[in-house]
Amino acid sequence: MVVILVTTVVVMVLMRGASFAFEVGVFRNSRVRQIATLGEVIAANSTAALAFRNQDDASDILSALQAEEHIVAAALYDADGKLFSTYPKGLAADSVPSEPGGGGYEFVDSMLSGFQPVVEGERHLGTLYLKLDTGVVFQQWLLGSIQIALAVMAFVLLVAYALSRVLQRHISAPILSLADNARVVSEQHDYSIRAVKHGDDEVGMLTDAFNQMLGQIEQQNEALKESEGRARGILNAAMSAVVVIDTSGRVVEWNARAESMFGRTRAEVLGQDVAVLIVPARHRERLKKVMQMFRAKGEAQILNRTIEVNALRRDGAEFPVELSIVPLRTGNVVTFCGFITDITERKQSEMRIRESLKDITDLKTALDEHAIVAITDPQGKITYVNEKFCAISKFSREELIGQDHRIINSGHHPKEFFRDLWTTIGQGRVWQGEIKNRAKDGTIYWVDTTIVPFLGPNGKPYQYVAVRADVTERKRVEEQLHNLNLTLERHVAERTAQLELANKELEAFSYSVSHDLRAPLRHVDGFAGLLLKSDGPLVSERGRRYLDHIAQSAKQMGTLIDDLLVFSRMGRSEMRITMVDLNKLVDETIHALRLETNERNIRWVRSDLPVVRGDLPMLRQVYVNLLSNSVKYTRPRDPAVIEIGCEDDANGEFVFHVRDNGVGFEMEYVHKLFGVFQRLHRAEDFEGTGIGLANVRRIITRHGGRTWAEGKPDQGATVYFTLPKTPETQS
Amino acid sequence: VLPFLLITTAPRLHAQNPTTSEYVLKAVFLFNFAQFVEWPPETFPSSDAPFVIGVLGNDPFGPLLDETVRGESVGGHPLTVQRFARVEEVVACHVLYISTSESRRLDEIVAHLRGRGVLTVSDSERFIVRGVMIRLVTERNRIRLRVNLDAAKAAGLTISSKLLRAAEIVSSEEE
Numbered sequence: 001m002v003v004i005l006v007t008t009v010v011v012m013v014l015m016r017g018a019s020f021a022f023e024v025g026v027f028r029n030s031r032v033r034q035i036a037t038l039g040e041v042i043a044a045n046s047t048a049a050l051a052f053r054n055q056d057d058a059s060d061i062l063s064a065l066q067a068e069e070h071i072v073a074a075a076l077y078d079a080d081g082k083l084f085s086t087y088p089k090g091l092a093a094d095s096v097p098s099e100p101g102g103g104g105y106e107f108v109d110s111m112l113s114g115f116q117p118v119v120e121g122e123r124h125l126g127t128l129y130l131k132l133d134t135g136v137v138f139q140q141w142l143l144g145s146i147q148i149a150l151a152v153m154a155f156v157l158l159v160a161y162a163l164s165r166v167l168q169r170h171i172s173a174p175i176l177s178l179a180d181n182a183r184v185v186s187e188q189h190d191y192s193i194r195a196v197k198h199g200d201d202e203v204g205m206l207t208d209a210f211n212q213m214l215g216q217i218e219q220q221n222e223a224l225k226e227s228e229g230r231a232r233g234i235l236n237a238a239m240s241a242v243v244v245i246d247t248s249g250r251v252v253e254w255n256a257r258a259e260s261m262f263g264r265t266r267a268e269v270l271g272q273d274v275a276v277l278i279v280p281a282r283h284r285e286r287l288k289k290v291m292q293m294f295r296a297k298g299e300a301q302i303l304n305r306t307i308e309v310n311a312l313r314r315d316g317a318e319f320p321v322e323l324s325i326v327p328l329r330t331g332n333v334v335t336f337c338g339f340i341t342d343i344t345e346r347k348q349s350e351m352r353i354r355e356s357l358k359d360i361t362d363l364k365t366a367l368d369e370h371a372i373v374a375i376t377d378p379q380g381k382i383t384y385v386n387e388k389f390c391a392i393s394k395f396s397r398e399e400l401i402g403q404d405h406r407i408i409n410s411g412h413h414p415k416e417f418f419r420d421l422w423t424t425i426g427q428g429r430v431w432q433g434e435i436k437n438r439a440k441d442g443t444i445y446w447v448d449t450t451i452v453p454f455l456g457p458n459g460k461p462y463q464y465v466a467v468r469a470d471v472t473e474r475k476r477v478e479e480q481l482h483n484l485n486l487t488l489e490r491h492v493a494e495r496t497a498q499l500e501l502a503n504k505e506l507e508a509f510s511y512s513v514s515h516d517l518r519a520p521l522r523h524v525d526g527f528a529g530l531l532l533k534s535d536g537p538l539v540s541e542r543g544r545r546y547l548d549h550i551a552q553s554a555k556q557m558g559t560l561i562d563d564l565l566v567f568s569r570m571g572r573s574e575m576r577i578t579m580v581d582l583n584k585l586v587d588e589t590i591h592a593l594r595l596e597t598n599e600r601n602i603r604w605v606r607s608d609l610p611v612v613r614g615d616l617p618m619l620r621q622v623y624v625n626l627l628s629n630s631v632k633y634t635r636p637r638d639p640a641v642i643e644i645g646c647e648d649d650a651n652g653e654f655v656f657h658v659r660d661n662g663v664g665f666e667m668e669y670v671h672k673l674f675g676v677f678q679r680l681h682r683a684e685d686f687e688g689t690g691i692g693l694a695n696v697r698r699i700i701t702r703h704g705g706r707t708w709a710e711g712k713p714d715q716g717a718t719v720y721f722t723l724p725k726t727p728e729t730q731s
Numbered sequence: 732v733l734p735f736l737l738i739t740t741a742p743r744l745h746a747q748n749p750t751t752s753e754y755v756l757k758a759v760f761l762f763n764f765a766q767f768v769e770w771p772p773e774t775f776p777s778s779d780a781p782f783v784i785g786v787l788g789n790d791p792f793g794p795l796l797d798e799t800v801r802g803e804s805v806g807g808h809p810l811t812v813q814r815f816a817r818v819e820e821v822v823a824c825h826v827l828y829i830s831t832s833e834s835r836r837l838d839e840i841v842a843h844l845r846g847r848g849v850l851t852v853s854d855s856e857r858f859i860v861r862g863v864m865i866r867l868v869t870e871r872n873r874i875r876l877r878v879n880l881d882a883a884k885a886a887g888l889t890i891s892s893k894l895l896r897a898a899e900i901v902s903s904e905e906e
Binding site: 044045047048049051052053054055057060120121122123125 | 756759760763765766767804805806873874875876891893894895896897898
């Protein structure tokens with residue numbers, strides 16, 4: 001409605017404006033005519049005044065202009081152009097032009113002025129100038145004109161308003177609502193909006209058509225969106241990078257895989273030169289040539305094929321890709337669609353496969369060099385043998401392929417042996433063992449065999465690989481050794497029995513000897529004593545000395561026999577094993593020895609000793625013997641130092657020692673130290689029977705220990721012995 | 732309404748001294764009379780017969796009159812200037828300036844010219860009362876016209892009312 005009203009007003013104003021312009025023109029023309037007529041009259045009247053230079057007359061004539069109130073100035077010029085007379089009286093000379101101008105009248109603002117020639121007959125006598133102020137007239141005229149125009153316009157507007165109200169109800173409102181809908185649709189791209197139909201007239205039909213069009217657009221939009229979404233989904237789900245470029249090499253599409261593969265986002269690459277983005281510098285020239293060729297011929301060799309090239313990542317790293325380029329023609333536009341797959345891993349695994357194939361070949365060569373190899377099918381038929389197999393079996397390869405291993409069966413192994421073998425490998429487990437085979441020429445040979453079942457996808461073996469080593473020589477040596485051992489063991493048993501018998505006889509002998517020797521010795525000693533007691537005074541001094549020697553020697557011999565009896569008893573007597581506290585034992589022994597040696601300066605040093613399992617009297621004997629020895633051989637020392645200790649050896653043994661600072665010994669005679677009756681010192685220097693250490697060794701040996709000694713002449717000696725640890729003796 | 736189809740340019744005259752300036756104007760007046768007075772047709776024997784401005788007696792104009800009318804024409808009649816020593820010489824003349832030197836013979840001259848369609852002009856007041864038609868009156872640097880209308884009418888000449896507006900009308904002295 002506003003439009004209609006505005007239109008009306010504009011039309012009115014324009015029409016009025018045109019009409020006004022025309023009327024102004026008419027107004028002006030009429031003024032010009034008016035002044036021209038006036039000028040002609042005045043000019044005609046003033047000819048004589050000019051011709052005869054009668055200024056009074058000229059003034060009179062010009063005064064006639066008073067009748068025309070809007071004439072503001074007038075002037076007469078003579079034939080020479082000199083100002084002759086002016087109007088009104090007293091007009092300033094500069095209010096009129098100083099010289100006459102050309103004919104005709106013209107407006108300057110609201111002033112209309114002009115020159116009129118004054119002519120009588122043919123005689124030019126001068127010029128008349130008139131100046132008319134049209135302003136007041138014009139204003140009056142204008143005011144009237146505007147009043148009329150306003151009145152007309154108001155009337156027309158009223159009519160237009162009434163008309164537009166009527167029109168709006170029937171046409172404008174539906175169309176406006178339709179336009180409003182169209183605006184909303186185009187602004188918000190919401191094609192689900194529908195216009196409301198107002199009637200069955202043309203506007204109603206327009207509304208229907210509009211709604212139908214919207215429906216179609218909506219459907220097409222949906223279809224387009226779905227199709228675009230699907231295409232983009234496919235594009236981004238593709239495992240390959242998809243890069244689409246135009247014929248000048250600018251990127252127009254770039255999927256998600258391309259983003260991750262090249263490290264560049266879609267937004268950042270669109271419109272960029274693909275060569276700079278992903279093509280290594282050295283290939284860019286080639287790509288340019290391909291594009292040029294395509295532009296020139298519409299064909300290029302590289303298209304529609306799969307090639308392997310290197311591509312460039314954002315960080316400048318190159319990697320191998322598989323590339324196929326397909327030209328896409330959409331209407332007149334050609335683009336190139338590149339499918340790019342990163343084949344770094346494939347290349348690496350190809351490399352690894354090549355390497356491992358070589359490794360396998362090398363391994364097989366090495367294996368063939370070293371071992372006898374055969375492969376059989378699940379039924380045991382030989383499908384492959386190597387050179388060594390042929391060499392040892394003396395069969396040719398042709399003779400072996402297709403046979404089973406019974407061809408080299410020696411008959412040595414029982415049926416169960418082979419049944420076990422087949423059960424094992426049939427279950428897919430490795431079988432290892434030694435098999436005795438027979439060669440073609442009857443030679444027997446042994447092979448150390450490993451059979452590995454190769455399992456198929458179903459877990460069942462599809463072939464067996466048997467790797468064998470020739471162990472015939474080893475088998476032969478083993479057999480010999482076995483035989484030798486058997487003989488040796490028999491001999492040892494025999495000798496042991498003999499030895500034990502001899503030992504028993506010896507012990508019985510020595511016991512009986514010792515025992516039987518005692519009686520005569522007691523007689524010698526007893527009678528010598530009796531003789532001295534009864535006939536002592538009768539016997540000379542020398543005789544008494546002889547009798548003392550006899551008694552002394554008899555006693556010594558008695559000690560010797562006692563020791564021998566102890567020694568032999570040690571070998572035979574039963575051991576009564578108890579827990580023995582060696583600290584207590586050693587302290588008692590030291591105490592006993594102190595009583596005998598109280599005139600000597602002896603320092604006893606005992607470190608802590610364990611409780612051990614053993615026979616108490618025997619172990620006491622050990623320490624009595626060892627400590628007595630040390631007391632004896634340190635006799636020249638002042639002070640004497642005797643040290644008793646024990647080390648907890650890691651080998652499950654206690655290592656005991658008794659160390660002194662006595663006279664020591666030469667290590668080259670150490671082997672004699674523990675022998676019976678073996679003595680390293682003269683009896684004159686150190687008394688003794690030579691049985692003490694032999695007894696120690698025997699007792700320790702019976703306890704499962706060892707004995708040894710270290711020493712140097714004049715620098716003391718150390719005797720070591722060990723006792724095994726038992727669970728109870730773990731200190 | 733627009734009677735000015737032919738516009739001719741008045742000759743440019745250069746005033747040198749008051750006397751000269753006076754006669755320049757008088758020469759122009761003589762010429763201008765041709766525009767404001769109608770002569771009987773018989774004064775022009777043919778369509779291209781000259782319009783004659785004559786000077787009788789002493790010529791006060793010198794060359795001024797000739798310069799003023801040179802090349803001019805009135806109604807197809809070329810303007811010429813003739814100088815007469817005696818009135819008897821005046822045969823064909825339309826405007827005749829009678830010099831004051833002719834004062835003694837004036838009556839004779841007026842009588843001679845009566846009825847011959849000659850517009851007589853002089854400077855002297857005494858002349859106009861004795862039958863000369865137009866007197867050129869010099870007063871305060873201006874030149875005024877005095878017209879003896881009766882004399883003109885008697886000569887068969889019609890003087891334009893425009894001219895009469897700019898002139899003072901006098902009558903001949905009653906004898």
